[in-house]
Amino acid sequence: MPEGPEIFLASRLINTVSLKRLYGGRVVKSEVSTKNPDVEWEEEVYRVRAQARGKELMVTLCNGEVEKKGEKTLNIIFRFGMSGSFKFTPVQEIPKHAHLRFYTINEDIPMVLSFVDYRRFGRWEVGGTWGRDRGPDPMWExxxxxxxxxxxxxxxxxxxxxxxxxxxxxxxxxxxxxxxxxxxxxxxxxxxxxxxxxxxxxxxxxxxxxxxxxxxxxxxxxxxxxxxxxxxxxxxxxxxxxxxxxxxxxxxxxxxxxxxxxxxxxxxxxxxxxxxxxxxxxxxxxxSGEPGRLIPKDACSRSMVKRKKSQTRKQNKDIAEDQILEFDQNGKESKQIKLLKEETKVNKSRNKKQSKKDAKDELDTKCSATEGLQNKKNKTKYHQPKATSAKNKSKTGVRVTAKIASRTSVTSVTQRAPTRRSSRIKSQ
Missing domain, CATH: 1.10.8.50 (Helicase, Ruva Protein; domain 3)
Incomplete structure (x- = not known):
């Protein structure tokens, strides 16, 4: 999260690029920034200046080319959240996550000052003042x-x-x-x-x-x-x-x-x-050393996260620069570029083989799990007989003996008594 120094550096950037520049037209808000208000400001010519105080940044829009008494102004208070920052770029290179834009005028290359926030935690307040719940700035006050x-x-x-x-x-x-x-x-x-x-x-x-x-x-x-x-x-x-x-x-x-x-x-x-x-x-x-006596009850630590993305981007940039130099000097592909392409092909084939192997392993795992589930369903469950107390042992013992005797005595079909027919059948 940007802290006091980063907020001050943002104000210094805005004041530096806006010192001899004029802005004009509508202040544009991105469509995805739904939680922040629109900036109702559409002057033909205006100036921009900024001031930092702690973790807050005030951007002031001033109507006209030069400073005058009683001129129309508008304050916008920015709170940067986790990833807020300001960028000054050509209009054709507007950052992807630019959520509020101020366009310059009367320049050969049109420029734009943008509030960039790719996590969208940053907020701005139109016509606001410094937060009442925030103390003096330790750097300047x-x-x-x-x-x-x-x-x-x-x-x-x-x-x-x-x-x-x-x-x-x-x-x-x-x-x-x-x-x-x-x-x-x-x-x-x-x-x-x-x-x-x-x-x-x-x-x-x-x-x-x-x-x-x-x-x-x-x-x-x-x-x-x-x-x-x-x-x-x-x-x-x-x-x-x-x-x-x-x-x-x-x-x-x-x-x-x-x-x-x-x-x-x-x-x-x-x-x-x-x-x-x-x-x-x-x-x-x-x-470093001892933490102190007011540590949390569920005290725990976190491991360090290594940033690999920026290193990969830098390596790719270096490779691209080497390729351009080789093409300029020789007019055709160099040995390094050919080796790089061959290595890329080998890596692609390895990735394909690995993905096929992973898919096969996943299918085998699913099949084995299904077979195990079927075998589990087909198994006959065995239930132990309930234990009986000594008090009821004599009573239950007689019943159990009678049940066993009735199950063991098998009567053949030929020895059974004939079924009695109803009187209605006899009359017929």
Missing amino acids: YPNFRENILAGLKSADFNKPICEAMLNQKYFNGIGNYLRAEILYRCGIRPFDEAREVLSELKPFSKWYEMQSKIKVHKMCEVKPDVLDLCHILPKEVINLGGGGKGYNVDLDADEDEYKEFRSWLQCYYQDGMKNMVDHNRRTMWF
Whole structure:
């Protein structure tokens, strides 16, 4: 899920591409986005700007080519969900999952700014404002952020483990799964210790934050930052990383190279040698050492998922580039391409044989199961006689003996008495 740094990077992208561009026409919503409202805005010329605050993004549409007092504006609040992002592409290359589109005007190549969300968990609110249940942004409103948390320590929200309290956007706006893991790990705090116990030791003011304004940039601050200071420091480190700084690959078309610097920046989240545990909200918490005393009763961990899709895409891309180079140089197919085609044919034949074998095995399994079921139906069931108590043994014994005697005494058909005919038959 995109966190505070990713939301800020989205706002920076929108402001950068829209700085000297104008938009116009209707704001188009995709047909499949039924849970989100239509944007009633159809101006001939308008401008676009964006602002981030925690996990929310505000996109403002302003009528006209230049800024004027009292101009017509419209705010749209975006919440990205699991996989939301913004892309700026040519109109002919609109992403597949673009659910809201803003078209540029007066350009040689028509462009479009799109809100892309392939999981469709993202939401937008037309004419909205910042969420009332969300606290100050730790990156840009740090003093208010710190004050808001320490003033609300008596709330029941802080009875939870610190790792779960850090996902509450009422206090930790913009902090998500990877940031909480990195913050607690670098502070040496056990993730499942009570939040109130951890935060009650902090002072209302931050010595580290005060020292930053007094010392020069090239000098190192001797005061170590606390857990709330790191909520301010680490998100800023992420947005200043190269390669976009994204936390994880939520973009299906993105290359793995884009996240190399971020993965090297991570010390705890999804790293080898670290432990993980599913918290009470069913979110995976990564940590090192002891978890703490407030662990869930049914505590369990999750295995790491290896991303193979992006690696395969990269290999295919490299192969395609090699093929193009070979064709350009030689004017015909190279030995590598011929070998690649032969290998593809061999793999196809192997797959066909394997599929036939699997189908045959499946048919044999079904037949054997049917035969077993028929044999089971044909078997005669044996029922043990019911046990009798000692009290009724004498009575039942007589009855059983009489029944056995009646079954064993066989009377032949010739010895049976003749059947008596009715009087009506005699009269005839």
